[in-house]
Amino acid sequence: MPKDYYIQPDAPDPVLHEEKVLSLARQHVPDVKAVTAVDETGGEARTYAIDDDLIFKTQRPQQLRPRTSLKKEIFFLQKLEGVAGVNVPRVIGYGHPEPFLEYTLMTRMPGIAFRNAEFEGARRYAALRDLGRMLRRIHSILQEPLQDSGLFFGDQSPVDVRGRMGNLFDEVAAMIQQEGRPWPFYLAPDEVGRRLMRTLPDVTTIVALHSNPGPEHVFVDPASGQMTGVIDFGDAYFSHPVNDLRRFRAPADRQAVLEGYVESDPVDDNFIATWRVACGLADMVAMAYSPEFKSVAMEELDQILKGVA
Structure with missing residues (x-):
């Protein structure tokens, strides 16, 4: 970008x-x-x-x-x-x-940032599923007032989304190379991006996004385990919803968010195809920058690429 x-x-x-x-x-x-x-x-x-x-x-x-x-x-x-x-x-x-x-x-949002909560297992899954439910409601509000406000930048067409996603893949690949990050996957980072981008459909959904509803901006109650809310909407922009849903690096975390997102209303094949591309991007970041998720990210990326071959 x-x-x-x-x-x-x-x-x-x-x-x-x-x-x-x-x-x-x-x-x-x-x-x-x-x-x-x-x-x-x-x-x-x-x-x-x-x-x-x-x-x-x-x-x-x-x-x-x-x-x-x-x-x-x-x-x-x-x-x-x-x-x-x-x-x-x-x-x-x-x-x-x-x-x-x-x-x-x-x-002030009650609770603590998710990244500080150290949730595991069922408690972690439940909080992230709640996040998915909330993001679906955020994405479902009337979009015209946001578009007409003149305050939001971002994507207005499938071509814009394609350009955004392609640039993100290139940026991640360049950072991995420039920083000398270990790369354990059997395909080079730029080749992963090219293969995934060839599967990206012309998206049919563009909404106002939070921008980064990840571990630092999602708050939870450490005692009950319940999600209390989301903060910091100052970088909001228009794009496909998966750019909000991909913000957790562990595949299991992202799956929990998606399950909450589709709970009340399923998404179509176009959405799922776009989701796979976004997960591939998140897996690349996880492999290079989050050693604790390297193995599971490699496994998911391998499955995604084999599924679209």
Whole structure:
């Protein structure tokens, strides 16, 4: 995909003083008391936890890029508010009081990130199946308002999806080669991509996607094992749904997500053919970057390629 363009790479990026954060938050929630944590792991955004239940999220000025937007995230979250079976942060307020200060105040998602939960077995499967159910509901909302908003980039045709997927295969193959990653498969990475891309159909479904509903953005209750929701919609874009469903590297995890996704309404052969291509991409990443999944990823990729030969 095209390289990110950063609009103001030399802009200052100070961590806000607690009183600054609280004074802005009090414009929307007058009785907030304290900033309890600051998190910079999001890259384009910095978040300040307020009390026990609020998140004050700022756009990091030097990381401002066209495909990431607080306004887009707000718009998407507001369209998802009240949708049955969808748990996302609720937007409380927004402001852009200074040239380099833009923020959103929203509710805090309860629980912990899935990547920190260490779920195994039936508990892991159930949480990921719940994620699949939720993603199906997110993908099923009315698309026209999102398209008409002018806030979302992405694919508008089967040709666009084909270009996106082909570029992703090439990017992964190039990274594996440039970084000298061990490659255990019997076909070279670029050959895997070419063979899979020859099986990609002209897709019949394009919707607004979260972008990365993976282990860092899916939250769960560590006590009950239940999924509590999904956060961080700032990189949302239009493409085929499998680009949301492929975000877990272990084949069993992706299968659980898919099973939840199709539970209430089956998908057609065109979708499944596209899903196989997306799984092949995820398997390539797993083999090169996640040694713990290397064997199962190799096995799945081999089965996919033999099935489409």
